[in-house]
Amino acid sequence: MAEVDVLVVGAGPVGLTAACELRRRGVRCRVVDRLSAPQPFAKAVGVQPRTLEIWDRMGVAREALAAAAPLRGQLIYVNGTEQARIELSLPPDVPYRFAALPQYATERILAELLARWGSHVERGTELVSFEQDADEVRVCLALPSGAQEWVSAGFLLGCDGAHSAVRKGLGLRFEGGSFPEEYMLGDVEVDWELPPGYAVRAMHQSDGRTDDLLVCIPLPGRNRYRMSMLVPPELSLSPQPGGDEVAHGLESGPTPGLPHIQAVLDRLAPQPTQASALRWSSVFRISHRLVDRYGEGRVFVAGDAAHIHPPTGAQGMNTGIQDAYNLAWKVALAVRSTARAGLLSSYDVERRPVGEEVVQRTVRHAGGGVQADPDDPSTVIRREAQLLVGYRGSPIVGPDGPPRQGPAAGDRAPDCDGLRHDLTTFPFRLFDLLRGQEHTLLLYADDEAQLAPYDEVVASARRAAQGQLGVWLIAAWRLGTDGLPLPVVRDSLGTFRRNYGARGGEGFLIRPDGYLGLRDAPVSGPRLAEHLALTFGG
Numbered sequence: 001m002a003e004v005d006v007l008v009v010g011a012g013p014v015g016l017t018a019a020c021e022l023r024r025r026g027v028r029c030r031v032v033d034r035l036s037a038p039q040p041f042a043k044a045v046g047v048q049p050r051t052l053e054i055w056d057r058m059g060v061a062r063e064a065l066a067a068a069a070p071l072r073g074q075l076i077y078v079n080g081t082e083q084a085r086i087e088l089s090l091p092p093d094v095p096y097r098f099a100a101l102p103q104y105a106t107e108r109i110l111a112e113l114l115a116r117w118g119s120h121v122e123r124g125t126e127l128v129s130f131e132q133d134a135d136e137v138r139v140c141l142a143l144p145s146g147a148q149e150w151v152s153a154g155f156l157l158g159c160d161g162a163h164s165a166v167r168k169g170l171g172l173r174f175e176g177g178s179f180p181e182e183y184m185l186g187d188v189e190v191d192w193e194l195p196p197g198y199a200v201r202a203m204h205q206s207d208g209r210t211d212d213l214l215v216c217i218p219l220p221g222r223n224r225y226r227m228s229m230l231v232p233p234e235l236s237l238s239p240q241p242g243g244d245e246v247a248h249g250l251e252s253g254p255t256p257g258l259p260h261i262q263a264v265l266d267r268l269a270p271q272p273t274q275a276s277a278l279r280w281s282s283v284f285r286i287s288h289r290l291v292d293r294y295g296e297g298r299v300f301v302a303g304d305a306a307h308i309h310p311p312t313g314a315q316g317m318n319t320g321i322q323d324a325y326n327l328a329w330k331v332a333l334a335v336r337s338t339a340r341a342g343l344l345s346s347y348d349v350e351r352r353p354v355g356e357e358v359v360q361r362t363v364r365h366a367g368g369g370v371q372a373d374p375d376d377p378s379t380v381i382r383r384e385a386q387l388l389v390g391y392r393g394s395p396i397v398g399p400d401g402p403p404r405q406g407p408a409a410g411d412r413a414p415d416c417d418g419l420r421h422d423l424t425t426f427p428f429r430l431f432d433l434l435r436g437q438e439h440t441l442l443l444y445a446d447d448e449a450q451l452a453p454y455d456e457v458v459a460s461a462r463r464a465a466q467g468q469l470g471v472w473l474i475a476a477w478r479l480g481t482d483g484l485p486l487p488v489v490r491d492s493l494g495t496f497r498r499n500y501g502a503r504g505g506e507g508f509l510i511r512p513d514g515y516l517g518l519r520d521a522p523v524s525g526p527r528l529a530e531h532l533a534l535t536f537g538g
Contacts, residue, residue, distance in 0.1 A: 004154070007030050008030065014317070017321045031120075032127070049097060078205055095429060139153055199216060289308050309358060333535070475491065509532075
């Protein structure tokens, strides 16, 4: 029986993210996918700023930026008249903007990263069954040759989509419903003169009810869009599957052609236009479902295996990538036997409420669009960008403490610019310090007297983190670094102090997934050690 630390089932963006993060941490990992080749479809297109932050830490932001196109906003039309123009603007502390990138390009970039870590996807390999006990998961795989292989894995991650075999094998409930409408997707070019980089949502309404719909998401290339629209009767796949079958995603059956897409454009396009260069098309259905738990024992689910919902706001793939990013560093600690018992249970505690909120929100937005959200526009955009996801109240996050300016424990750690190092002639950003694999402790000082206890604080924290801790001192003034045991950067523009609400003598512990685990003022070695003991075993 072959042995591996982790077996990942599914090689979409979610499974590839999990595998890359595990391999980056030295975990022996196999990735299998039942498809014999990657799909050439632009299914998931929108890439949120938070996902680009994750890719920055993973080391593929450059490749993503080279392949992506800007997504600047959305134009909304009702009965041929422009009703709104939404600008996707974000504050300067957010280093990345919204992007459009076809899913096949995302998978290619992540697969190439996985190859750099010495691993590859085992294609045409399907999970047949599995069983687990306290020590391992035993998995039966069907190989491309038709033979079967038994694998002994420390952990099994089901990233195998809406029809997940891992979810079914684990016996998880996947409750929810489905939309009666059927849609068609098409990847086409048009010759209109609408501003580039803007999504288009065009509706026909009668008596306040939408009875015809066209949604166009820009893709890299001139006037290229992934368009979705209601299915004409001749392409309908009704009736819907019965029983527990999930009706979600691309369907086999009649394939829409250019005439079908052109007919919708003739009815709803804001300007007269001609569609051409159809790359692919399909009919699809939408459901909304959420598992009752994200894992059991040594088996976990992520992405569409755990939550499915309307594609409004491009939340699905991005939420799944965050699932995988949250889970991978915890599994890696468990593989090394350095995780505290119970650390892996924080995955469900932290991520299932996020999945539940996304499902509920996208269902609300499915009818009226994001613009129907009652919150103020800046909050809506930050939420859609997934910058407001947080884990306050998690069992591995520090106490809230008194209200303070800046992020609380459990919040995303914001970026800031203007940091200076004695060995550089240029400023850099805080995220440049957070690209490692471990927790990072940021110590802030605005007076030399605050430096004295930092030796004891750092020594205590490093022991508690079993050496898996990076440390930086952020000083409010130009501090001579000769003889100091810590690396130092200067907050030359005061952006760290402002963005974090930092006070002299305060410490900020950043988790490997970029969330603030603890803020402590004044920072205390014993309190840091007590907090880190929630993550690291004895």
